[in-house]
Each structure stands twice: as C-alpha cells, then as structure tokens.
Amino acid sequence: MFNDIGALELVTIVVLGILVFGPDKLPKVIQDVTGFIRKIRAFSDSAKQDIRSELGPEFKDFEFEDLNPKTFIRKQLTENEDLKEIRTSFDLRKELSDVSDAVKSSEAGAAPAPSATAAAGSATPAVTGPDLLKKPAAPAPEERSRFDADAT
Structure with missing residues (x-):
C-alpha cells in the first residue's frame, strides 16, 4: 500500500504526527488508523468475493x-x-x-561535387538555391536598417 514512501517522507509523517497529536496520544491514533485500514481491507475483500460469486463460475479466474x-x-x-x-x-x-x-x-557514397556531375552530363539538375540549413551571413553595416525608437 505504501510502496512509494521513502525514509524522509516517513520521518516527516512521524514528526507531524507527534506535533499534531502529541507523544501521549500518538500510539492510540496509530492503533485507530491501523484498525480502520484493516476494516477497509476486509470490506474490499468481501466486496470482491460478492462480485465473483455474482459473476458465476465462468469468471472464477477473474x-x-x-x-x-x-x-x-x-x-x-x-x-x-x-x-x-x-x-x-x-x-x-x-x-x-x-x-x-x-x-x-x-x-x-554521397553525390560527388557539382563540377563532376556536370562533366559527366548527368540528367539530374544541380540544386542552385540558397542552403536553408545554413545561417545567413550578417549584412554589412551600411546595409543594415537604422533603428527607429519612435517607430516601434
């Protein structure tokens, strides 16, 4: 039931229990909680048995x-x-x-250089567009647009 509680969580729960209930009442609270968990388990087991009996013998391995x-x-x-x-x-x-x-x-064995394919006279056209995977070069300073603070 408590498979995913680690040591730090358990210590935290114990400290909180001592602070909330006090060291005198803590053993009684633990007994009450364990009794409550046992009753829930017994109720769950009886409900499972009732469901199995209602389903019939064809679901005995269910x-x-x-x-x-x-x-x-x-x-x-x-x-x-x-x-x-x-x-x-x-x-x-x-x-x-x-x-x-x-x-x-x-x-x-990638495609040879473009000059070799052109010399061989292959039927596939050479790609002559910009390489979209490469980052474009920064424009020269005189080509850059000026920043206008009033326009933004």
Whole structure:
C-alpha cells in the first residue's frame, strides 16, 4: 500500500504526527488508523468475493488487477501466442542497425561535387538555391536598417 514512501517522507509523517497529536496520544491514533485500514481491507475483500460469486463460475479466474490497463496489456502481450511469434520475428535493434548502416553508407557514397556531375552530363539538375540549413551571413553595416525608437 505504501510502496512509494521513502525514509524522509516517513520521518516527516512521524514528526507531524507527534506535533499534531502529541507523544501521549500518538500510539492510540496509530492503533485507530491501523484498525480502520484493516476494516477497509476486509470490506474490499468481501466486496470482491460478492462480485465473483455474482459473476458465476465462468469468471472464477477473474482478477481485479486485470482491470488496470497496464496489467491487461502486459498480460495480453505475454500470453498471446500470435503476439509472441511476432515479437520474436521482429528484432528492433537489428532493424535499427540495418537502417543506420544504410544511412552511413549513403553518406559515405554521397553525390560527388557539382563540377563532376556536370562533366559527366548527368540528367539530374544541380540544386542552385540558397542552403536553408545554413545561417545567413550578417549584412554589412551600411546595409543594415537604422533603428527607429519612435517607430516601434
């Protein structure tokens, strides 16, 4: 129930309990809280048993934890034979390494310089536009527009 409470949080709760209830009443409060938690658990277990008995014998293996979407998906992925076969046939690491090898080989054998392609007389036109990936050069000082504080 309290799986995610660390030591610092536990110490903080104890100190707050001592400050709020005092050292004399704290053991009684702890007993009352644990009794209340036991009653809630007993009520929950009896409600689960009632639901199972109402559902009938075809749901005897039904677990309420399966209603959690993460648990349901994990269970379906591990128990379904068709999905197991797909998971074993598809190796993501191998696919990624194949793709990265193909990209590296295409970069290594990239298109030769434009003069070589023009000399070879290839049918593909050379790209003659600005390189949009490069940052444009700063304009010369005389080309810069003046800053007008009144215009802004």
